[in-house]
Amino acid sequence: MSTTVTEALGTDAERAARWAELQQTARELATRFEERSQKAYDSGEFVAENIRDLVEAGITAVNVPRELGGLEATLEENTRLLRIIAGGCGSTAFTLAIHAVLTGSMRSDLGVAVRERMFGAVRDGAFVVGPFTDEGSGGNWVRPSTVARRTPEGFVLDGLKHFATGFDAATHLVVTAGLDDAHLEPPFNLAAFFVEKPRQGVDVVSRWSGFALPMTGSHSLKLDSLPVDAEDSVFPDGLTPLFVMARQQWGHYCFAAVFLGLAERAYELAVERTRGRSTTAVADLARLPGIQFAVARMRSSLATMDALLIEYATRHVDPGEDLPAFVADTCIPKYHITNEAEHVVATAFEVIGGSGIRDGSRIGQIWRDVKAGPLLPFTNDMAREFIGKATLGISPVETPRWV
Numbered sequence: 228m229s230t231t232v233t234e235a236l237g238t239d240a241e242r243a244a245r246w247a248e249l250q251q252t253a254r255e256l257a258t259r260f261e262e263r264s265q266k267a268y269d270s271g272e273f274v275a276e277n278i279r280d281l282v283e284a285g286i287t288a289v290n291v292p293r294e295l296g297g298l299e300a301t302l303e304e305n306t307r308l309l310r311i312i313a314g315g316c317g318s319t320a321f322t323l324a325i326h327a328v329l330t331g332s333m334r335s336d337l338g339v340a341v342r343e344r345m346f347g348a349v350r351d352g353a354f355v356v357g358p359f360t361d362e363g364s365g366g367n368w369v370r371p372s373t374v375a376r377r378t379p380e381g382f383v384l385d386g387l388k389h390f391a392t393g394f395d396a397a398t399h400l401v402v403t404a405g406l407d408d409a410h411l412e413p414p415f416n417l418a419a420f421f422v423e424k425p426r427q428g429v430d431v432v433s434r435w436s437g438f439a440l441p442m443t444g445s446h447s448l449k450l451d452s453l454p455v456d457a458e459d460s461v462f463p464d465g466l467t468p469l470f471v472m473a474r475q476q477w478g479h480y481c482f483a484a485v486f487l488g489l490a491e492r493a494y495e496l497a498v499e500r501t502r503g504r505s506t507t508a509v510a511d512l513a514r515l516p517g518i519q520f521a522v523a524r525m526r527s528s529l530a531t532m533d534a535l536l537i538e539y540a541t542r543h544v545d546p547g548e549d550l551p552a553f554v555a556d557t558c559i560p561k562y563h564i565t566n567e568a569e570h571v572v573a574t575a576f577e578v579i580g581g582s583g584i585r586d587g588s589r590i591g592q593i594w595r596d597v598k599a600g601p602l603l604p605f606t607n608d609m610a611r612e613f614i615g616k617a618t619l620g621i622s623p624v625e626t627p628r629w630v
């Protein structure tokens with residue numbers, strides 16, 4: 228039998244054992260997070276305690292490369308953990324997803340210094356968040372309104388960031404801005420910086436309170452002459468949009484996993500609530516055709532989403548030569564799953580019935596959380612544009628866009 232021995236994690240068998248242990252821990256934590264969310268969801272209290280538990284369990288460190296002592300989790304393994312955690316708490320899973328996307332996607336192609344700084348910190352318990360969306364960009368964050376001006380030491384950043392998910396738990400940020408160099412036209416002026424959470428130059432100007440995912444602490448931040456060093460710049464000048472596109476699979480599949488995990492939990496709740504339940508009019512609700520058909524619809528839809536996500540997270544991870552076609556590919560599971568998950572959750576709500584509307588019901592929380600899926604990048608319109616154009620042989624970066 229051949230075994231691969233690596234410096235830090237030992238044999239393949241040891242890695243498999245560690246992976247099994249992490250999944251089991253994630254299941255136990257999901258149960259704990261679900262209990263906590265019963266108390267904290269309505270007040271929108273940030274999931275700080277849950278993030279601490281994930282750090283302590285080593286779940287936030289799964290993307291550390293093997294040569295730095297880590298598990299080097301695959302993209303598919305990341306989606307599995309996110310699905311499990313989403314079953315317990317959507318806000319925690321989404322907050323973890325941002326960290327997972329950043330640490331997973333940035334494992335390759337970083338300069339040696341930034342890579343060692345990032346993964347040394349993550350191995351030791353760092354939590355990384357990514358305020359990309361600007362006041363002036365919305366979801367088009369490759370065209371930031373936050374500006375990076377050059378200084379002798381590096382840059383200073385000024386702008387207003389929205390939706391800085393997990394900011395309260397952050398130890399580090401990957402923050403984007405547009406370089407004000409005259410020769411770099413948007414989006415090629417996009418730059419990303421990996422920095423320790425600054426003590427000065429970043430202020431929370433509006434605290435998050437959301438209808439969906441209310442416990443993510445997705446505050447708005449003002450960057451006010453925030454200094455960053457030249458070596459904090461993550462990618463070579465002018466190339467950041469290409470690096471970002473080549474990593475879109477991480478965002479799309481990890482976000483899809485969160486919303487699939489929510490739909491999977493909604494389905495379980497609907498089945499649990501129905502089995503053995505009777506009323507004065509119906510001896511066994513499970514014997515009603517409407518209930519059986521709804522359960523069948525949910526189950527087959529979940530099986531399709533499961534297969535789709537596994538297929539993409541294992542077989543569509545390499546950008547290859549045709550970058551726009553690859554990005555279009557990665558849109559497919561994100562687009563399908565975030566929209567289909569809403570249908571499953573709506574069906575589960577119907578099966579559970581009026582008690583789902585009661586204050587504090589878990590299905591009510593999931594119904595709210597699942598609404599965020601299609602709004603996250605790529606939004607439905609952007610995904611449809613990329614998929615449609617790739618299919619019809621039109622470049623998505625061609626201008627004008629629609630004629």
Ligand SMILES: Cc1cc2nc3c(=O)[nH]c(=O)nc-3n(C[C@H](O)[C@H](O)[C@H](O)COP(=O)(O)OP(=O)(O)OC[C@H]3O[C@@H](n4cnc5c(N)ncnc54)[C@H](O)[C@@H]3O)c2cc1C
Pocket residue numbers: 325357358359360364365366367368389390391392393437439440443445599602603604606607608609
């Ligand atoms: C709970 C939550 C947490 C988030 N956390 C983060 C985070 O940590 N970091 C971060 O950077 N962002 C985060 N976001 C923001 C997210 O990434 C999106 O940028 C944001 O949801 C886009 O919303 P918007 O209102 O700015 O929409 P807009 O981008 O203004 O879009 C509004 C509408 O216009 C359409 N539209 C806009 N531009 C185009 C276009 N070019 N082509 C076609 N249609 C277009 C959209 O499809 C949509 O229908 C978060 C969002 C949510 C809801």
